[in-house]
Amino acid sequence: MTETKTHVPEQPSRLIPVPKWNTYHSWPPHGGLRHLIFNAETNGFSKAFKRVGRRVLVDEREFFRIVDEQNQGGAK
Numbered sequence: 207m208t209e210t211k212t213h214v215p216e217q218p219s220r221l222i223p224v225p226k227w228n229t230y231h232s233w234p235p236h237g238g239l240r241h242l243i244f245n246a247e248t249n250g251f252s253k254a255f256k257r258v259g260r261r262v263l264v265d266e267r268e269f270f271r272i273v274d275e276q277n278q279g280g281a282k
Contacts, residue, residue: 219267221256227264239264250276 222230227239234242243262246252254269255262 219265221263222266224262224264230266 220230224236224239224243228236242249242251243255246255251269251272254265254272256265257263
């Protein structure tokens with residue numbers, strides 16, 4: 207008998223509005239998050255923020271992937 211593997215699609219990343227960020231995560235606080243958004247083009251976080259009109263959403267999975275990536279780059 208052959209085993210059939212079913213493809214389980216990866217869950218989409220949660221998009222969190224900036225004002226609700228601290229409902230889900232204690233770090234960074236709103237001020238720190240807004241600083242990251244303002245400087246996103248130079249600090250490497252641009253892929254973590256999605257803009258819909260004036261609203262900015264944080265791609266949760268991408269945000270923490272970038273944090274991990276930046277932490278590994280400094281630890282040698």
